[in-house]
Amino acid sequence: MAGVEKKIGSIEFRLLSPEIIRKLSQIRVVTPDTYDEDGYPIEGGLMDLHMGVIDPGLRCKTCGGNIATCPGHFGHIELVRPVVHIAYVKLIYTLLKATCRKCGRLLLSPEEIEKYKEIVTGEKELDEDTALEIIEKTKKAGICPHCNAKQEEISLVKPTSFYEGDQRLFPTEIRRRLELIPDDDLRLLGINPEKARPEWAILTVLPVPPVQTRPSITLETGERSEDDLTHKLVDILRINQRLRDNIAAGAPQLIIEDLWDLLQYHVTTYFNNEVSGIPPARHRSGRPLKTLAQRLKGKEGRFRYYLSGKRVNFSARTVISPDPYISINEVGVPLDIAKILTVPEKVTEWNIEKLKEFVKRTEYPRALYIIRPDGRRKMVTDNNREMILEELDVGYTVERQLMDGDIVIFNRQPSLHRISMICHLVKVLPGKTFRLHPNVCKPYNADFDGDEMNLHVPQTEEAQAEAFHLMLVQKQIISPRYGAPIIFPDQDYITAAYLMTHKDVTFPKHIATKILAKAGVYELPKPDRRINGEPRWSGKILFSTLLPKGLSLEYTAKTCIGKDKCEHFKKKGKCEGCPIDAWVKIENGKLISGVIDKVSLQGILLDTIFRKYGSTAAREFLDRAGKMFLEALMHIGFTASLDDTDIPEEAKKEIAEVIKRAEKEVDELIRQYYSGELERMPGKTLEDTLEDKIMAILGRARNEAGDVAAKYLNPLNHYLIMTRAGSRGSMLNLTQMSACVGQQAVRGKRILRGYKHKTLPHFKEGDIGARARGFVVSSFRDGLDPIEYFFHAMGGREGLVDKGIRTAKSGYMQRRLINALQDFVVRWDGTVRDSTDTIVQFVYGEDGADPMKCYGDNPVKLKEFLLLEQKEYEELPEEGEEELVEVVGEEGGEYE
Amino acid sequence: MVELDPEIILNHEYVPKHEILKEKEVEKLLKKYKLESKMQLPKILASDPVVKAIGAKKGDVLKITRKSITAGEAIYYRVVI
Numbered sequence A: 001m002a003g004v005e006k007k008i009g010s011i012e013f014r015l016l017s018p019e020i021i022r023k024l025s026q027i028r029v030v031t032p033d034t035y036d037e038d039g040y041p042i043e044g045g046l047m048d049l050h051m052g053v054i055d056p057g058l059r060c061k062t063c064g065g066n067i068a069t070c071p072g073h074f075g076h077i078e079l080v081r082p083v084v085h086i087a088y089v090k091l092i093y094t095l096l097k098a099t100c101r102k103c104g105r106l107l108l109s110p111e112e113i114e115k116y117k118e119i120v121t122g123e124k125e126l127d128e129d130t131a132l133e134i135i136e137k138t139k140k141a142g143i144c145p146h147c148n149a150k151q152e153e154i155s156l157v158k159p160t161s162f163y164e165g166d167q168r169l170f171p172t173e174i175r176r177r178l179e180l181i182p183d184d185d186l187r188l189l190g191i192n193p194e195k196a197r198p199e200w201a202i203l204t205v206l207p208v209p210p211v212q213t214r215p216s217i218t219l220e221t222g223e224r225s226e227d228d229l230t231h232k233l234v235d236i237l238r239i240n241q242r243l244r245d246n247i248a249a250g251a252p253q254l255i256i257e258d259l260w261d262l263l264q265y266h267v268t269t270y271f272n273n274e275v276s277g278i279p280p281a282r283h284r285s286g287r288p289l290k291t292l293a294q295r296l297k298g299k300e301g302r303f304r305y306y307l308s309g310k311r312v313n314f315s316a317r318t319v320i321s322p323d324p325y326i327s328i329n330e331v332g333v334p335l336d337i338a339k340i341l342t343v344p345e346k347v348t349e350w351n352i353e354k355l356k357e358f359v360k361r362t363e364y365p366r367a368l369y370i371i372r373p374d375g376r377r378k379m380v381t382d383n384n385r386e387m388i389l390e391e392l393d394v395g396y397t398v399e400r401q402l403m404d405g406d407i408v409i410f411n412r413q414p415s416l417h418r419i420s421m422i423c424h425l426v427k428v429l430p431g432k433t434f435r436l437h438p439n440v441c442k443p444y445n446a447d448f449d450g451d452e453m454n455l456h457v458p459q460t461e462e463a464q465a466e467a468f469h470l471m472l473v474q475k476q477i478i479s480p481r482y483g484a485p486i487i488f489p490d491q492d493y494i495t496a497a498y499l500m501t502h503k504d505v506t507f508p509k510h511i512a513t514k515i516l517a518k519a520g521v522y523e524l525p526k527p528d529r530r531i532n533g534e535p536r537w538s539g540k541i542l543f544s545t546l547l548p549k550g551l552s553l554e555y556t557a558k559t560c561i562g563k564d565k566c567e568h569f570k571k572k573g574k575c576e577g578c579p580i581d582a583w584v585k586i587e588n589g590k591l592i593s594g595v596i597d598k599v600s601l602q603g604i605l606l607d608t609i610f611r612k613y614g615s616t617a618a619r620e621f622l623d624r625a626g627k628m629f630l631e632a633l634m635h636i637g638f639t640a641s642l643d644d645t646d647i648p649e650e651a652k653k654e655i656a657e658v659i660k661r662a663e664k665e666v667d668e669l670i671r672q673y674y675s676g677e678l679e680r681m682p683g684k685t686l687e688d689t690l691e692d693k694i695m696a697i698l699g700r701a702r703n704e705a706g707d708v709a710a711k712y713l714n715p716l717n718h719y720l721i722m723t724r725a726g727s728r729g730s731m732l733n734l735t736q737m738s739a740c741v742g743q744q745a746v747r748g749k750r751i752l753r754g755y756k757h758k759t760l761p762h763f764k765e766g767d768i769g770a771r772a773r774g775f776v777v778s779s780f781r782d783g784l785d786p787i788e789y790f791f792h793a794m795g796g797r798e799g800l801v802d803k804g805i806r807t808a809k810s811g812y813m814q815r816r817l818i819n820a821l822q823d824f825v826v827r828w829d830g831t832v833r834d835s836t837d838t839i840v841q842f843v844y845g846e847d848g849a850d851p852m853k854c855y856g857d858n859p860v861k862l863k864e865f866l867l868l869e870q871k872e873y874e875e876l877p878e879e880g881e882e883e884l885v886e887v888v889g890e891e892g893g894e895y896e
Numbered sequence B: 001m002v003e004l005d006p007e008i009i010l011n012h013e014y015v016p017k018h019e020i021l022k023e024k025e026v027e028k029l030l031k032k033y034k035l036e037s038k039m040q041l042p043k044i045l046a047s048d049p050v051v052k053a054i055g056a057k058k059g060d061v062l063k064i065t066r067k068s069i070t071a072g073e074a075i076y077y078r079v080v081i
């Protein structure tokens, strides 16, 4: 069979006629039993050996094959009374209505039939529209144009009962009528009578699929458990038998009809167990049976799950957890996973000894398989190890277990941008989770609350090289979307940097050496401070050991309160000597002044190191800085607690004062509104004017409350420190915690829905004051009263709902956009083209700029950041002369 | 459909400058971008109001000079189909 190429010429869909079903069948199934006491298939039963074998040792009575060679064969059940095939109910209904109840002809005049026949037999084939047109026309006939019989109304009671007037039409009668329809009339309805006579949609014979289609399984207890399809077939056979017995015994018509309906029910649910209008057939346990349609349908059905489902080899998935002590370039891989994943290594004369060592080994870093030059794969076992060692030679491939330093691709869904897949280097670790450096969370949008990630092992040298050189973590530090760092220290790292490098923070020798050693610096700089005669090391000088020599920068830190507010700047006209240490000055790799905070670590400093000294220098900086900051933070200590939200009594009084004043202002506005004194703002209604003004007053009140709180807070308050350094939280968060939560809004408006003319029963009708419309006076620290709590929940709910809808909507939009753009490529000549070489853009983005190579705020103007120089095509050199392309922006640098 | 006065179309704020390239220029353009045929260029319908207004025929190549957010001004070429 192998190597035979077959081409599909055409595919035909048709109905099986009873004759064909009998012809296909190898045996007529008569007994609803499966196996006898000895576990041997019963003859004439549902597991009859004519329908194939699933038990080892037995032979098929049709083909003589065994479990491995018998393909399975159909059987059949002769139904005592015909039943409707559930999938063709609609067709049957249509035909019953469109044809004469008596003579079976299409309910059209002979002339019309002739007219349509010409269309159908002519060049033009019958299309769906014409067929529908014909069906529509037959509805008008009250009497048959052929035999003048009166046409009674036909109705369908779902799922399978037909009525003529109020007279039940049983499948026998339906079948008789369908048989009457002439072939030529059927063609006009789009039915090919050779392939699908309509009476075949009424089943008289039921095919029984091969046993291989419905294998029984043997439980550990030795009990046999049959497939759902077999269960259903048992039901059908039982009822069939009872019906036969009752008919033979001359039972009353009513009883026979009941049994007939029951047979119909079982055949229907055999095909589809999710038909509306009838209860699904259930297992003894109450679980609905999975019958034919259920095998195919839906996400877990044959089509979507097996035919269009995709699975990947050489991959692994598990939960992620943080490890700040590995490099940002690395990923921690559990030993259990490293033992299963393999990397192929080609045997050459230079590595054969090393690879033989892997084959020899019986413990972890060992070879699992070898591949012979002819492509045959062999598992390395204790039995054949010596033999393989003997034959291993140049041209073979050894598949060894995953090891430290191997190149892998790490991924987190939803993979929305290219940095959702980054190349990491393996670090095999104990434990069961993948370990990820916390600084690399951002591009994956990962956290460690149970997130899982996937790992892929490239299997060719080309793939490994490509991944390493294009996708390695350190090369993704700058975002390709906006040209600023996307892999950087965050949260505690920023806090630590701030606390460590702030003003005159110094460390004694034993701590300074520890901090440096953690960062991999083993040379102690000269102490730059002295306290009580003891030498001390400033955080600045410790941090400076991480900076590349020759680096010089000057900029303002996140801590800066702004030039317009800074007294120092107003007096001196320059930032140098900033009293809050917000002026960062780095000279030749030494931090002279200024505190290191968010602006440095997530922006300019990291950015500059990356661009001037290359990605390796940037990676080294991140690896060492991370370890240094964490060590420093552990010595300094940092906890933000409930106490940090406390404000003194007089502050509380002052805040209450601010809020009271605001509420009074609001009341005054409302008074003006009612008295008509309030003046309408241009372009707004009077009501909107009032709302806007109230919102403004209350917004201002909260800010003032926050300012009051800030005024009384200890400048060393831990929340304040985090806010200042930019590690977490904002002034607003702090305000809400210690001063006042403020106005709650739904759809940008104050809360207004609820009861008639009021939001909650606690208010008077028509109250539009601050508290009645969702202004929360309390702070989170003091706690919200029930009314405030309710309003807050309303506002919070909106946020959640919005987020859900937004992500669903934008996710779909993004998918559509990606599908439309996925094959576009920026070529070497700077043009964007599709897969047919057709130009989409003559210059990428119209300016040819690569955002990843753009630095600072005004990137596009800088020539060196352009993909290529824009020239009029007239000026371009003739063919042959190169220099059309000028790709600039290699990160370069001595560190690379 | 109502035919608009070409004057109105061509002087509209949102209609960038369209020029018909000469035979020689088209050749140069195709050579520059190593194109085998004009059909590898972006397209514009012959029924486009601007195309009608400047009297371009099927197969003509238009040079469009338009405003660009990123580059200030960008040049684009389209073949009339």
Ligand SMILES: [Mg+2]
Binding pocket: A446, A447, A448, A449, A450, A451
């Ligand atoms: Mg999560």
Ligand SMILES: [Zn+2]
Binding pocket: A051, A052, A053, A060, A061, A062, A063, A064, A065, A070, A071, A072, A073
């Ligand atoms: Zn067989």
Ligand SMILES: [Zn+2]
Binding pocket: A100, A101, A102, A103, A104, A105, A144, A145, A146, A147, A148, A149
């Ligand atoms: Zn008739």
Ligand SMILES: [Zn+2]
Binding pocket: A560, A561, A562, A566, A568, A569, A575, A578, A579, A580, A582
């Ligand atoms: Zn300042």
